[in-house]
Amino acid sequence: MFASRYLKKNNNKALIQQSPTNNTGIIIVIPCFREPQILDTLNSLKHCQPPKSNVEVIVLINHAETASEEIRKFNAQTKQQIEEWIPENNTEKITFFAVGPVELRKKWAGAGLARKSGMDEAVRRFNEVNKPNGILVSLDADTLVQNNYLVEIENYFSSHPETPGATIAFTHQTEGLKGKHLEGIRLYEKYMGYYKKALKYTGYPYPMFTVGSAFAVTAGAYVKRGGMNRRQAGEDFYFLQNLAPIGPVGEITTTKVFPSARLSDRVPFGTGPILRKWMDGKEDLTQTYNFEAFADLKDFFDVKDQLFLIEKQDYKLFLMKLPLPVGNFLVEDNFWEEIRDLNQNCSSLQSFQTRFFQKFNAFKILKFLNFSHEHFYSKASLDVQIEKLKKSR
Incomplete structure (x- = not known):
């Protein structure tokens, strides 16, 4: 099996006992920490056009081993909420799993280890059916997807068998935003576009958007690059840049994801913290690298x-x-x-x-x-x- 050595090295233990079907071709991994809108994300996936292969969605509910009782209670309620939702929404083509709450070691607890835990489980499942070309999709628990999301991901990898991975087009949600908050997310997206195009201008061969909720990778390439890192933030950036040297990381532009533009201070950097600093007057998004x-x-x-x-x-x-x-x-x-x-x-x-x-x-x-x-x-x-x-x- 293509990933047995990787799984043994990472001491991977099964989080889901039910075996995957042989036709499973896409597994979506959603880290979930204190997420009140998770059912919106799951409903968004449920209403997608079904692809040819079967799809699994792994919601990895997680918190640090030092988490407060309040967070533990919230995550337990989330688990119950998803488990009550699943029986009426699983179909022959798409199967949802609520895993956890998984306790993450204090030293590494954060977005990186949570995403790694979920993606390692997805690799374990693809290894069970020996499918190195199975597609791992990274999504966030506050993100919505376009109706053709699953079909276009499947089509892209089918027509680009040489690519180890791909980023997915995105636009942040703006409904309900106004004033400085709305201005901030528009400036931030404009900056991201500038930075990517400026990198390309320099001659750097791997310019790309690195958004945790907007990329996919084959199971074989994931294993070849040593899996996801355990960084508490920016894990997507590091993983995708390390993936690029083994093959062309593509861009899926025929569908979109819609990440939240919420304010947050749960991670050291990224959209949420930058918007928080902008709102607090500690970051000027109208200014950028010369x-x-x-x-x-x-x-x-x-x-x-x-x-x-x-x-x-x-x-x-x-x-x-x-x-x-x-x-x-x-x-x-x-x-x-x-x-x-x-x-x-x-x-x-x-x-x-x-x-x-x-x-x-x-x-x-x-x-x-x-x-x-x-x-x-x-x-x-x-x-x-x-x-x-x-x-x-």
């Missing part, structure tokens, strides 16, 4: 091939020809050690080109942007930077 910093990166990436088999003395001369923010960052980051490692392990320019962006990845880009804005640039008008990007392409 486009000049992305232009500097493009200048660097355009000449990166010169680093193949470069000697240290020539590397120092190479740095002097780069935009000052990039040159200073590479010194500060001691990037020479990573270049030396690349050149010791790459026998051709082609392998160097591929592996270069495993070193200068999305995390390092973010590190550079923060460095350059600390020492060289100031954040600037989002609308102005978008216009600069448009004119430069």
Whole structure:
């Protein structure tokens, strides 16, 4: 079986006793922590057009081992609520499971471990029917989906068998929002679009939206990348960026998910905390990374091939020809050690080109942007930077 070694290594124990059907092709994983609107999400899935394969939905109700009695009671009520809903809503094509409440270890408790626990269970079930091309779908408990959601996910992976995963188009829910809250979510979506397009402009090969409620991955690729990480926030970002080097992560644009735009401080970063800071006047979403910093990166990436088999003395001369923010960052980051490692392990320019962006990845880009804005640039008008990007392409 394709995932047996992974499951043994992760000490995976079955959370669902009922075996999957051989026709199970999609398993949707929904972490659920203190979620009052979970039935809205489940009803949204129930009303989807049925795909050819069978679908399972795993709602992983969870809390930390140190959770308060109030949270435990809320989650227990959620479990009961879903279990009362399930018998009337399971069909031949879609089966819902309420798992938990699962207690997560204090050290790791959070969105990452909850998502990992659910996705590992989905992998275990696909392993049971030996289906490495089974599709794991990540969704959130406050997110609605379009009617063609299941069909389009199935169609995409069927017509792109080489892809290990895909992001799914999204638009945040705005019904009932007004004033500064509505302005905030619109600015945040505009920023996300700018950031993705600016990354593409630099020549970075893996620009993508990384939203926990809006991606899917094959079970085989999930296992190959070592599964979901246990980060308390940003687990989606890290997982998708680590997935990209093994194959093209696609974009499903023929359907949409609709995440909540609620205010939240339950995780360190993401939509909820950013909107909370915006509402409290601690974050200015009208300002963003200066486009000049992305232009500097493009200048660097355009000449990166010169680093193949470069000697240290020539590397120092190479740095002097780069935009000052990039040159200073590479010194500060001691990037020479990573270049030396690349050149010791790459026998051709082609392998160097591929592996270069495993070193200068999305995390390092973010590190550079923060460095350059600390020492060289100031954040600037989002609308102005978008216009600069448009004119430069």
